[in-house]
Amino acid sequence: MERSQEESTQAAQAPVRPRRHSRQVTLRYAVDGEPRELKIGGGAPITVQSMTTGKTHDVENCLAEIKELADAGADVVRVAVPRPEDAEALKDIVHGATVPIVADIHFNHKYALKALEAGVAKVRINPGNIGKPEWEREVLLAAKERGTPIRIGVNGGSLEKDILDKYGYPRPEALFESAMRHVEACTRVGFEDIVISVKHSDVYFMIQSYRLLAEATDYPLHLGVTESGSLKTGPIKSSIGIGSLLADGIGDTIRVSLAADSVNEVRVGHQILKSLRLGRPGVNVIACPTCGRLAGDLFSVVDEVEEAVAARGFDKDLSVALMGCAVNGPGEAAGADLGVSLGRGRAHIFKRGETVGTVDQHEIADAVIQMIENWDEAAEGNSPGQ
Structure with missing residues (x-):
């Protein structure tokens, strides 16, 4: 059974996958002293992210893990900063990495300030535990001064108490309200260089949360099913959640969260993109x-x-x-x-x-x-x- 030349040509000219219009942010980093940029949103290729599992203050092993992730195809790597020694190590991590480094900040806004001083490409803050509004404002003003993007990373498992009390459960509307509260905090100081995520361990709620955001804003969105599970179940949940949104054109960067070797997150992420004919060739x-x-x-x-x-x-x-x-x-x-x-x-x-x-x-x-x-x-x- 052979196709005609006309049929082959029509197949080759199949419609491009839809993409939600979003504004663009720029992650700035350097490799061997040479400045580089990675674009997120605004029609840029969808990026695949992962996160190191080792201790950030163990610089040698952290950089080795970052290299392994980059070799597997990670476009961006996030590192945890739960301790003072982790914040102090960020400068060496940024200097030795070949991909943009994102500092993952919870509870202590001073670590976010340290991360910005260290030259990270982006800072992720958790609205549910960043603390007082004035602390958040201080971080946003510092990020604005340096031109460093912020990810407002809402999680279903760590919502603000008043929002959780209002909804009784981390429903999509609760995650959406948390995200928009902190978008407003950003706009009040004239800072809009932001990416938003509203991750949930419930795949259906995750999808609905992102759809609410996609309708209400034009900020780039970071997709993920948080706490998705092991290498057996996690790729299924992530493929449904991330894939459903990407198929609708929603999403600018993704992370497949797995209770497994982090290299698998990168491989599964690229496979999700590939199955939708998105991402790198x-x-x-x-x-x-x-x-x-x-x-x-x-x-x-x-x-x-x-x-x-x-x-x-x-x-x-x-x-x-x-x-x-x-x-x-x-x-x-x-x-x-x-x-x-x-x-x-x-x-x-x-x-x-x-x-x-x-x-x-x-x-x-x-x-x-x-x-x-x-x-x-x-x-x-x-x-x-x-």
Whole structure:
């Protein structure tokens, strides 16, 4: 089953994913003394964030973890600052990192001031525990003077007491009210270089909270399901919560919070973006769920291809469909950039809707990887999902 040239062209010109209009903030940092900038919002690519799990004052190990996250694809890394020694270490962390560093501040506004002095790219404050209004004002004025963005990071588990008393439970309206209270505090001092998050451990409430914000403001939004769980359950909750909003065009930066090695947060985050054809380029592997119609060992083929793609770190923006029978196989395979449709012991190979050959099953993975390596994006034009 082959697609016509016209059908292939129409697929290649599929509508761009919608994006909510938001104002833009700039994260400023330096690598080896060279100034750099990372844009969030305003149509900039959606960034993936993570957070270190080690102690920030252990500078050597903290920088090693930051490097590991950056190598995995983290665009921004946040570090916890719960102690005086953590605040003192921030200058060395900022100097040694290759990505923008965000200081995570709770309870003590003086640590936020220290973080700004250390040159962090952004400060996250928790409205539920930042303290007196005058303390918050002091932080905002210092951030304004330095041109450093602030994230107003509302959490369902740490709302202000009066708001929690009013609603009785961290409902979406409660998170929204907390966020807007502190947006007003920012605007009173003429500071609008802010990002907002309203994270909740309940996926449904998280989605509704962000939708309220998206309707009421044009500030960039940082998405996340807080306390989403382990590597088994967390990616599911995060994919539903973050993915639902991104599919509606809501969200400018994301973090997948997992009770696991933080590198997994980055990998899952990029996979969520990739599944929606958002974010940085990369190979998106599509595989059928298999059933009694399966005409070969698709499981091993999918494993081989996914492992090879991950190992090589391809930055080519391609969709690869690995299909197991003649029902949906030819159609799905033909609808991807590269496709495979299994038969009895052999498979048809498709390239942009055209059959380009057949191979034995044990040759499928090698054939697909070779085609990816040899793919010339300039010559082939945009991918079907773009």
